[in-house]
Amino acid sequence: MAKWSQLPKELLELIAQRLKTTFDILRFRSVCSSWRSSVPPKPRCLPYRFPSPPDDVIPDMAGDIFISKRTIFHLGFPENPEKIPQHHRLPIPTAG
Incomplete structure (x- = not known):
């Protein structure tokens, strides 16, 4: 074989x-x-980003919509960011 x-x-x-x-x-x-x-990797292309539709189209939606060739992702934002468990947060370093 x-x-x-x-x-x-x-x-x-x-x-x-x-x-x-x-x-x-x-x-x-x-x-x-x-x-x-x-085979070299294909250049990385970010998916297209669209703003959230108006509330009368999709009520109670916060976040942005990202579209790729095959999948639509809805990335929502939490209503209260303080309720996100610490282990789910990503640290963002500040300059200075």
Whole structure:
């Protein structure tokens, strides 16, 4: 049985040319180190950001909407930030 990590570089390049999405590239590169080194990572693109819709469209919504190719994420903000458990908070260093 052939080892996936020993496929010829030319074959890996042909496969890589057919990868259409960032997710496909990530999956391809995660197979093994030789596959990862055969394809450079795609430049990182942040998802599109849209402001929250008006309250009459989606009531009681706070936060922003981020859209990627396949998924829509709603990142909400808590009503009372003081109620967030300490272990869920990220420290933000201040300059100075």
